[in-house]
Amino acid sequence: MKKITLILITLLFISALPAQAAIEKKERLWQDETVYSIMIDRFNNGDINNDIDANAKDPNVYNGGDFQGIIDKLDYIHDMGFTAIRLTPIFDNAKNGYHGYWVNDFYKTDEHFGSIKTFQKLVKEAHKRKIKVLIDFVTNNTAVSHPWVKDSSKQDWFHQKQEISDRNNQQSLENGWVNGLPDLNQDNPEVEKYLIDAAKWWIKKTDVDGYSLPEVNHVPLSFWTDFSNEVKKEKKDFFLLGVMSENTNIDMNQYHSVGIDSLFDYSQSEKLRKAFATTNQPFSPLTPAFESSQKKSGLMANFLDNEYTVRFTNDIVDERQFPGSRWKTALTYLYTTPGIPFFYYGTEIALIGGEVPDNRRQMNFRTEKELIDYITKLAEQRKQLASLTRGTMEMLYDKGGMVVYKRVYKGETSIIAINNSTKSQKVILTEDQLAGGKELRGLLAGDLVRSRDHQYILIVDRDVSEIYVLTEKSGIKISLIVSLIIVYILVGIFLFFIIKRRKNKKIV
Known part of the structure; x- marks a missing residue:
């Protein structure tokens, strides 16, 4: 009886979901992933026994981070919604090669990071949490x-x-x-x-x-x-990500043609940084790259900063802006446009840092709950809405720091509204842009916009973003009422038998 009741309660909740709810992703594709990039030496020190010549106060030498430190934080990474991690090179390095790029032996792990056995454990533990693992493989020098x-x-x-x-x-x-x-x-x-x-x-x-x-x-x-x-x-x-030199003018299509699945594009990253470091910036310079990305199955690697660049938080501070707000806005765009988001460790605490090695500061696990909660929400939507990772992208509105675009996949439609301006914005979507007679349900802030006269009127406060899913208009659902009645009846029957059994025991 208990099992039947639980099953019906589950069905009740399912029936309460919006029409056209998330389309099931039968198989994970790489564009469905969200990647957390880690510089091993600077992330977390899990084993002090391998701190050979480590000095946490010197940014030019080993600081103590290792494989065990990453293992210890896998749940932390998983709980924020990341589905993959990318690690700097793990191979044995020359003296002070904390970054991993001064390879001395391609068949050994660096003694400062731990043994190959510990690395195998890291991969195994990541896979238990359905987290994929990428590592930097140095081939140039x-x-x-x-x-x-x-x-x-x-x-x-x-x-x-x-x-x-x-x-x-x-x-x-x-x-x-x-x-x-x-x-x-x-x-x-x-x-x-x-x-x-x-x-x-x-x-x-x-x-x-x-x-x-x-x-x-x-x-x-x-x-x-x-x-x-x-x-x-x-x-x-198996996935191959090309990390280009900065400011290169090389045609990236030729790398796709030889089997490189995705590439870091620094020119696009610079445009993203310019658009989001401050307010009231146009989005139009960003659009061509995403249109091109759609033709490549959405495998562009999207990022704001990494181990080679100044931290994006620096850009924000230079513009005298509040890092939390700017990061939220930028990450909303990064998580909802075609491609794979690459997230540099420390972003969740708005870590600051200038040129190398200052941009490789040690991770601080102090709580930045508001930003972490927001990142987690974004990741949840990427997992639930196939349109955000696999859908086509169409720009519907772009003016003065306010942007609205549409993602569509197999009948599922998401509308993303980002207000990166200094005032509230009103945007009217017509039936030419979006089918009328339905409603937009907000998944971040809980906004609800119903179609009126075949139009949708979006009103978005400054520094606020919303991800809407297009659904049928809500109302009284017969299936929901029937489910409720059945559940109540079964619960009543269940309680009746419990009481009757107790009475029988007392009589005996």
């Missing part, structure tokens, strides 16, 4: 101290020592040394084989779900063709 550098038999494994002279010249990018680091010659078959074999080994050994590829545009396209073909044979839906 090694550390100066790498044994190959002094090995006379491997001199042709590197390009001749020379700095990059022209960042708009592809040959210079591919052959030049970045910051004095020995530049690998991927045209050498032995180098290509070694890097691909190592990449495949880590997939087999740890079950990671993808690689992010630093300085992807410093490596020949021919290498990426072979690399992507080989590593994707090791695991279904």
Whole structure:
């Protein structure tokens, strides 16, 4: 009887959901993910036993963060709604290589981060929480101290020592040394084989779900063709993210054509930062990139900052704005437009930071409940509404810092309204833009807008955003009333038998 009652109560709640509620996502696609990017050394110190030469007060050396520290915070990450994590390189590094980019050994974990066994545990624990794991895989260079550098038999494994002279010249990018680091010659078959074999080994050994590829545009396209073909044979839906150099003018389509699934676009990031660091900015410069993204299955990597850039909070403070409000507005846009949101650790506490290494400050887990709660709400909507991750995007209104756009997927329609201006805004949507006779139900602030005369009138306060789902007009639902009656009857019967049983026991 208890089970029947519980089942009917569950059906009752389901029947109370809006018509055209969330379309079930039968299989997770990469555009459904929301990624939390972590610099391992700066996130959380979970094991003090590996704090070799660590100094938490010096931003240029190891500070103590490690694999165990990430394991300890997986629930924290999961509870904010993130479905994937991206980690800086895990490989053994040269002295002070806290960031992971000075690789000394491609087959060992860095001793400051923990053993390969602990990393395997990290991946396993992440997968238990349905969190995917990406790691940076360095292919462009090694550390100066790498044994190959002094090995006379491997001199042709590197390009001749020379700095990059022209960042708009592809040959210079591919052959030049970045910051004095020995530049690998991927045209050498032995180098290509070694890097691909190592990449495949880590997939087999740890079950990671993808690689992010630093300085992807410093490596020949021919290498990426072979690399992507080989590593994707090791695991279904294995993901490759290209991390471009800043301010590059290279055509990104060519990287998609050789198997790179998604790319960081710094030029788009700069436009996002300009639009959201302060108020009353136009959104029009952002639109072309998202239109282009839709043609690539929504796999653009959207971000406001990362381990290479100044923190976005700095931009906000420079504009004398309140970080919480600006971050909420910016993240609403990031979470509801085509592509995959990449969220840099510390954003949830509006962490500040200038140029490298200041932008890589240690994470502080002090409570910033309001912003964290908002991020969690956004993530919930991304999970529930397929239109936010897979739908088409159409701009409906863009004026003076107020923007309204539509996402549509398999009959599900979401309307996103963002007021990034200094005053309340009124926007009228016509039947040409949105089917009349229905209503818009707000999922962030609980706003409700009914169609009147085939129009929807949105009134949005400053610094407020809303995600609406288009539904049939609410009213008295017969199915809801019937469900309630059945539940009450069954509960009554259940209580009757309980009372009768107790009376019988007393008589005995």
